[in-house]
Amino acid sequence: MRIAVYIAAVLLAIxxxxxxxxxxxxxxxxxxxxxxxxxxxxxxxxxxxxxAAIKYAWPSHVEDFAxxxxxxxxxxx
Amino acid sequence: MTQVIIIVxxxxxxxxxxxxxxxxFRGTAKDYFVASQSIGPFVLLMSVFGTTxxxxxxxxxxxxxxxxxxxxxxxxxxxxGLVHAAVFFLIGIKLWSYGSxxxxxxxxxxxxxxxxxxxxxxxxxxxxxALVIPYLLTGLLGxxxxxxxxxxxxxxxxxxxxxxxxxxxxxxxxxxxxxLFYIFFGGLRGAAWANTFQTIVFMIVGIITFIVISRGxxxxxxxxxxxxxKHPELLTRESEFTKLHFLTYGFVPLSVGMFPHxxxxxxxxxxxxxxxxxxxxxxxxxxxxxxPCVMIGVWASSALMPDGSxxxxxxxxxxxxxxxxxxxxxxxxxxxxxxxxxxxxxxSSLDSQFVCLGTMFTNDIVLHHFGKDRFSxxxxxxxxxxxxxxxxxxxxxxxxxxxxxxFTLGVxxxxxxxxxxxxxxxxxxxxxxxxxxxxASIFATIVVWLLxxxxxxxxxxxxxxxxxxxxxxxxxTASAAALIGVSLMTQPPSQATIDKFIIPRPGGIY
Numbered sequence: 230m231r232i233a234v235y236i237a238a239v240l241l242a243i244x245x246x247x248x249x250x251x252x253x254x255x256x257x258x259x260x261x262x263x264x265x266x267x268x269x270x271x272x273x274x275x276x277x278x279x280x281a282a283i284k285y286a287w288p289s290h291v292e293d294f295a296x297x298x299x300x301x302x303x304x305x306x
Numbered sequence: 307m308t309q310v311i312i313i314v315x316x317x318x319x320x321x322x323x324x325x326x327x328x329x330x331f332r333g334t335a336k337d338y339f340v341a342s343q344s345i346g347p348f349v350l351l352m353s354v355f356g357t358t359x360x361x362x363x364x365x366x367x368x369x370x371x372x373x374x375x376x377x378x379x380x381x382x383x384x385x386x387g388l389v390h391a392a393v394f395f396l397i398g399i400k401l402w403s404y405g406s407x408x409x410x411x412x413x414x415x416x417x418x419x420x421x422x423x424x425x426x427x428x429x430x431x432x433x434x435x436a437l438v439i440p441y442l443l444t445g446l447l448g449x450x451x452x453x454x455x456x457x458x459x460x461x462x463x464x465x466x467x468x469x470x471x472x473x474x475x476x477x478x479x480x481x482x483x484x485x486l487f488y489i490f491f492g493g494l495r496g497a498a499w500a501n502t503f504q505t506i507v508f509m510i511v512g513i514i515t516f517i518v519i520s521r522g523x524x525x526x527x528x529x530x531x532x533x534x535x536k537h538p539e540l541l542t543r544e545s546e547f548t549k550l551h552f553l554t555y556g557f558v559p560l561s562v563g564m565f566p567h568x569x570x571x572x573x574x575x576x577x578x579x580x581x582x583x584x585x586x587x588x589x590x591x592x593x594x595x596x597x598p599c600v601m602i603g604v605w606a607s608s609a610l611m612p613d614g615s616x617x618x619x620x621x622x623x624x625x626x627x628x629x630x631x632x633x634x635x636x637x638x639x640x641x642x643x644x645x646x647x648x649x650x651x652x653x654s655s656l657d658s659q660f661v662c663l664g665t666m667f668t669n670d671i672v673l674h675h676f677g678k679d680r681f682s683x684x685x686x687x688x689x690x691x692x693x694x695x696x697x698x699x700x701x702x703x704x705x706x707x708x709x710x711x712x713f714t715l716g717v718x719x720x721x722x723x724x725x726x727x728x729x730x731x732x733x734x735x736x737x738x739x740x741x742x743x744x745x746a747s748i749f750a751t752i753v754v755w756l757l758x759x760x761x762x763x764x765x766x767x768x769x770x771x772x773x774x775x776x777x778x779x780x781x782x783t784a785s786a787a788a789l790i791g792v793s794l795m796t797q798p799p800s801q802a803t804i805d806k807f808i809i810p811r812p813g814g815i816y
Contacts, residue, residue, distance in 0.1 A: 250543075251549070275388040288400075
C-alpha cells in the first residue's frame with residue numbers, strides 16, 4: 230500500500246501538466262476558468278494523497294528513532 | 307482615517323498577544339528558540355502555513371495574476387500543495403526526529419554533524435542569511451505597497467510626496483516594530499501564537515475580501531465576462547506561459563525543505579504525529595488563500611468603476627493591485643479590517659524569520675565558536691535579540707531602495723533555497739553523501755545562481771527563462787550534479803555518522 234501511495238504522488242505530479250486545458254477558455258459555473266478549476270481540484274487531490282500517505286505509509290520507525298536512546302539527546306554541537 | 311485606526315487597533319492586539327506569550331515564556335534558551343518542543347497539531351499547522359504564506363501569496367499572487375492570468379495558480383499554488391506536503395512528510399518528520407533526539411535547534415547544527423564539518427556551518431550561515439533577507443524584503447515591500455495604495459489621498463497635508471498616502475518607509479517601520487515587540491517577549495512560542503492568530507485572521511478576511519470585491523465589480527459572472535471581453539488570454543495559459551516554464555516551476559516549492567525558519571518550526575512539534583494535520587491540510591489551505599487572490603488579480607485587469615474608468619489604472623506602482631481594489635471597492639470600516647488581514651499574512655512570516663536569524667547567529671556562530679558554557683540562557687536570548695535588531699535594521703534600509711515586484715524578488719529568493727534542497731534530501735536518505743559533495747553543491751548553487759541572476763538584469767526581467775525553463779531548474783541540476791559527482795569521488799562519511807543519521811525502515815528501505 231505504501232508503494233501505491235508513492236505511485237499516486239508521482240502520478241499527481243505528472244497530472245499537474247494539464248496541457249489539454251492550456252487554451253481552453255470554458256467557464257465552470259459561468260465564472261471560473263476551467264484551467265483554474267482543474268488546479269483547485271488538483272489541490273484537493275494533493276491533500277487526499279497525503280492523507281493516504283499518513284494512513285498507509287506513516288514512518289513509525291522515525292517516531293521510534295526519535296524516542297530512542299536518551300543518552301544520545303543533547304549531543305548536538 | 308478609519309482604516310488607519312483599525313490597523314492601529316490590530317497592531318495593539320498583537321502587542322497584547324506578545325505580552326500574554328511572555329507569561330508562558332520559561333526563561334530558557336530552548337523555550338525561546340523552539341518553544342520547548344511543546345507545540346500541538348493545530349498551532350503547528352497554523353504557524354507553518356502562516357510562515358509560508360507571505361506578501362508573496364497575497365499581494366504577489368494578485369499582482370502576478372493581473373499580468374499573467376490564471377496560470378499563476380498552477381505555477382505555484384497547486385505545485386506547492388503537492389510539493390510542500392511531500393517535503394513536510396518525507397523530510398520534515400525526519401529532521402524533527404534528529405532535533406528531538408540530538409537536541410538541535412538550528413538547521414546548521416544538523417548539517418554540521420551530518421557532514422562532520424564545522425566549516426560547512428560557517429559557509430552556510432551567511433548564505434542562508436543572505437537568502438532570508440530578500441524573503442523579509444518581500445514582506446516589507448508588499449506591506450508598503452499595499453498600505454500606500456489603500457491610504458491614497460488620506461493624509462494630503464501630512465504626506466505630500468506620496469499624494470497623501472502613508473509612505474512605504476512608515477509601514478515598514480511600524481510592522482518591524484510590532485513584530486520585534488512580540489517576538490522579543492515570546493521568542494518562537496510568541497511567533498507561533500501570533501502566527502496562529504494571524505493565520506486565522508487572514509484566512510477569514512481573505513474570504514470576505516473575495517466576496518466583497520466580487521460584489522463590488524458586479525459579481526463573479528460579470529467580472530469574468532469583462533475579462534473575457536478585454537483580456538481573454540488571462541483566462542487561459544496563453545498569455546505568457548510555455549509548457550516547459552509551467553513544468554519547471556515545480557522546482558520552486560522545494561525551497562521549503564531548506565527554509566531555516568521552517569526547520570525551526572518543525573522542531574517545535576510535540577511529536578511526529580503532530581505533523582499529520584499540517585501535511586493534509588496544507589494543500590487545502592493554500593487553495594483557500596491562492597484561488598481567490600488569483601481570481602481577484604485576473605478580474606482587476608478589466609474591472610470598471612461606475613464612471614467607466616478602470617478600477618486598477620493601467621499605470622500603477624508594483625504590489626498595489628490588491629490595495630487599490632480594496633481601497634476603491636470597500637468602505638473605510640471593511641477596508642480597514644481587510645487591510646489588517648493582509649498585514650496579518652505578511653507579519654506572520656516576518657516574525658518566524660526574525661527569530662530564526664537570531665537563533666542561528668546565537669547557536670551557530672557565537673555558542674559554537676566561543677563555547678556554550680560561557681553564556682547563560684539569559685545572555686543567549688539577549689544575543690539573539692541583538693542580532694535580530696541588526697537584521698531588521700539592514701532589511702529596513704534595503705526596503706527604502708528601489709522596490710522590485712514582490713513576486714519576482716520572491717521567486718529568485720526561493721530559487722536559491724530550492725537549489726540547496728539536494729543537500730537536505732541526501733542528508734536524510736543517502737548514506738554515501740559526503741562533506742565535499744555538500745561543499746560542491748553549495749558552490750555550484752552560488753555560481754550558477756549569480757550568473758543567471760545577472761543574466762536576468764538582476765531580477766528586472768520579470769519573464770526571464772534559461773533554455774526555456776525557470777532558472778531554478780538549471781541551478782538545481784547543477785547543485786544536484788555537483789553533490790552526487792563529488793560525493794562519489796570522495797571518501798564516504800564515517801560509519802558512526804551513517805548509523806547516527808540514516809534511519810533504516812523495517813524491511814530494508816528507508
